[in-house]
Amino acid sequence: MIDFIVWVLQNFALAPYNLLLAITNPGAWLNWSQPEAVMRFIYYGASVEFFFVVFTTFLVITAVGVFWRREILWGCVRVLETFANAVGRTAAWAGLVMVLIQVMIVFLQRIFRVAEIQLGPLGTAFSMDLSWWAEGLKFQNAIVVCLCVAYTFVQGSHVRVDLFYSTVKFRTKRVIDMFGCLVFMMPAIVLTYMYSWFFMWRHLMTPAVTSTSDLDRMMMQSRIFRWNVETIGFSPNGFNAYFLFKVLIVMFCLLVFIQAVSFFWRSLLEWIEGEESAGKYLDLDKTGDEAEDLEHAIHSGST
Numbered sequence: 001m002i003d004f005i006v007w008v009l010q011n012f013a014l015a016p017y018n019l020l021l022a023i024t025n026p027g028a029w030l031n032w033s034q035p036e037a038v039m040r041f042i043y044y045g046a047s048v049e050f051f052f053v054v055f056t057t058f059l060v061i062t063a064v065g066v067f068w069r070r071e072i073l074w075g076c077v078r079v080l081e082t083f084a085n086a087v088g089r090t091a092a093w094a095g096l097v098m099v100l101i102q103v104m105i106v107f108l109q110r111i112f113r114v115a116e117i118q119l120g121p122l123g124t125a126f127s128m129d130l131s132w133w134a135e136g137l138k139f140q141n142a143i144v145v146c147l148c149v150a151y152t153f154v155q156g157s158h159v160r161v162d163l164f165y166s167t168v169k170f171r172t173k174r175v176i177d178m179f180g181c182l183v184f185m186m187p188a189i190v191l192t193y194m195y196s197w198f199f200m201w202r203h204l205m206t207p208a209v210t211s212t213s214d215l216d217r218m219m220m221q222s223r224i225f226r227w228n229v230e231t232i233g234f235s236p237n238g239f240n241a242y243f244l245f246k247v248l249i250v251m252f253c254l255l256v257f258i259q260a261v262s263f264f265w266r267s268l269l270e271w272i273e274g275e276e277s278a279g280k281y282l283d284l285d286k287t288g289d290e291a292e293d294l295e296h297a298i299h300s301g302s303t
Helices: 002-024 035-045 048-067 070-091 093-111 130-147 149-155 170-201 215-224 243-273 290-300
Strands: 116-119 126-129
Touching: 002 048, 035 048, 035 170, 035 215, 048 070, 048 243, 070 093, 070 130, 070 149, 070 243, 093 130, 116 130, 126 130, 130 149, 130 243, 149 243, 170 243
Parallel strands: none
Antiparallel strands: 116 126
């Protein structure tokens, strides 16, 4: 137990050094013309060092916001929620694209008996079989699911299972929210990210890397490194960019983690400042229908 505590304290102490080292030596992990830099990027992207850099930054910002200036913490909340809203509102258009493509496929395949769709934007030629477009609908759906998750959370539109939450006092709700972020939301998404990160890279390059590979082993593997992007579909003429699904899983994890941090800070500030700060700076969508907006506000807990 003592060894574990010492290990944790050492990593906390080394976190500023590791961050400074990464910032001052960007070529060591961003110069992807060198296989060694790619391997360093892969390793440190889900490493213990990176975890403690992020965790230490989170603790420092939290301490500064609580004990010095709360507006700093409110500013971080606003930036993170604005980012989540911007990504979600943009990605939501993939739902419309999905519907339009499905309608187009039905008309061209069932009525006009067309076998492929050809597009030529800006003088370029892009021709794909209808089965490619049909299977690609899963990708548009994945965009909505993965990139709108944090936006949905900000808007309070996610599914809730409320057993006793609505009956407790305001500050008790905020304690429950903070507990949920620290104990359930953050650990679950960190574990998911760790495995999805290496899962993604195994479909982008060779040799295969795993979460158990150390840096020395990956540096040795860099000698035989080559890009090998997965372009195999489930059917001969079907959608062949399934590596994008793995990228979306990583983006999903990052967005959920960012939202967990933002929601923890919001809950902490509302617990400190009291009920008058509920929904402070919250950018909610408006439908133009007052009754529907009120119903949404009640469901999201912002009123």
